[in-house]
Amino acid sequence: MKIVEPSVELLWATPFAIDLIEMTGRTCYKSEDLITDDSADKFVRMLIKRGHEAMIEHASASFKFVCDRCVSHELVRHRLASFAQESSRYCNYSKEKFGKSIGVIMPPFKMTDTSEEIWREAMGSAEAYYLELIKNGEPAQIARSVLPIGLKTEIVCTANFREWRHILKLRTSPAAHPMIRNLMIEVYNWFHANYPVIVEDIGDNGELACLK
Numbered sequence: 001m002k003i004v005e006p007s008v009e010l011l012w013a014t015p016f017a018i019d020l021i022e023m024t025g026r027t028c029y030k031s032e033d034l035i036t037d038d039s040a041d042k043f044v045r046m047l048i049k050r051g052h053e054a055m056i057e058h059a060s061a062s063f064k065f066v067c068d069r070c071v072s073h074e075l076v077r078h079r080l081a082s083f084a085q086e087s088s089r090y091c092n093y094s095k096e097k098f099g100k101s102i103g104v105i106m107p108p109f110k111m112t113d114t115s116e117e118i119w120r121e122a123m124g125s126a127e128a129y130y131l132e133l134i135k136n137g138e139p140a141q142i143a144r145s146v147l148p149i150g151l152k153t154e155i156v157c158t159a160n161f162r163e164w165r166h167i168l169k170l171r172t173s174p175a176a177h178p179m180i181r182n183l184m185i186e187v188y189n190w191f192h193a194n195y196p197v198i199v200e201d202i203g204d205n206g207e208l209a210c211l212k
Contacts, residue, residue, distance in 0.1 A: 001127045004103040004152040006179055007066045008186045011156065017059035018044055018195055021161075025055040041197045048201060053162045056198065062158040063187060068105035069149045071180045078167050081159035088151065089141040094134040102127045103152030108178040123148060161198050164191065168202055 014020060022040040025047055026032045047055050065075065076083055093102045104123045111119065126148045133143035159167065164187070170176065171184040191199040 001101050001124050002099065002103045002152075003106055004066060006068075006071075006105055006108075006183060008183045009064045010190055011062040011064055013061040013194070014059040017161065018197060020058055021047070021056050024058045025052070028055075044197050045200075048197070053165070056165075057160040057162045060158060060160045061164060062156055064154060064156045065183055066105075066152065066154050067179060067183060069151050069153050071177065071183070072153050072155045073149075074171075074177060074180055075155060075157060078157075078159070078163065080163045081157050081167070083155055083157055085155040086153045088144040088147060088153075092134065092140040094131050100131075102130065102147065104148065104150045105152050105179070107150065108182065119150075123150060161195075165198065165202065168199060172202070 018040040022035060022043045023032070025043060026035065044056065047053065065072070067075075072085060075081075076085075091098065094100055102123075107119070126146055129146045130143050133146065134140065168184055168188050168191070171180050172188055173181070176184070188199055188202070
């Protein structure tokens with residue numbers, strides 16, 4: 001059994017995204033002649049302020065998340081995004097490529113020593129039963145039924161910038177699950193470092209001001 005740390009990795013983002021959004025947005029107003037070297041941020045800020053966010057759908061980004069199945073279940077509820085997830089049906093964790101063991105994610109809550117011991121025993125037992133089922137000739141799609149919701153999974157999420165704004169507003173809230181919040185704060189920080197105009201109004205509401 002391997003305990004894996006949650007993580008997020010940018011895989012791809014639309015090049016020159018803010019410039020693209022400005023060009024597409026100005027098509028609506030036929031104001032392409034007003035494009036300058038520094039006009040894009042101001043224009044996109046205006047679009048967001050006016051609620052004309054359909055224009056920022058022209059840019060997108062893909063992130064790979066390493067998390068547990070609990071968090072991935074929350075993530076896939078964002079129906080306007082596209083997902084590709086590690087399949088426990090086809091991935092046989094008894095194989096050498098997986099180290100002949102399952103990966104699990106430690107819950108992001110402070111546990112007592114006794115509780116952590118119970119948790120580790122539960123994860124270890126799930127792995128042992130899984131491997132025993134595989135050894136007994138059952139396919140991975142059957143053996144996986146004993147795996148815990150704390151199972152490590154990898155999931156790629158692709159969404160346009162408008163949907164990322166929606167996701168970030170919900171999943172960086174203090175009310176969000178701590179693991180998904182920590183991951184989405186990293187996504188927020190990527191946007192803030194690369195395309196700040198896309199998320200600056202989210203940070204300015206005070207909830208994420210400490211991240212700047």
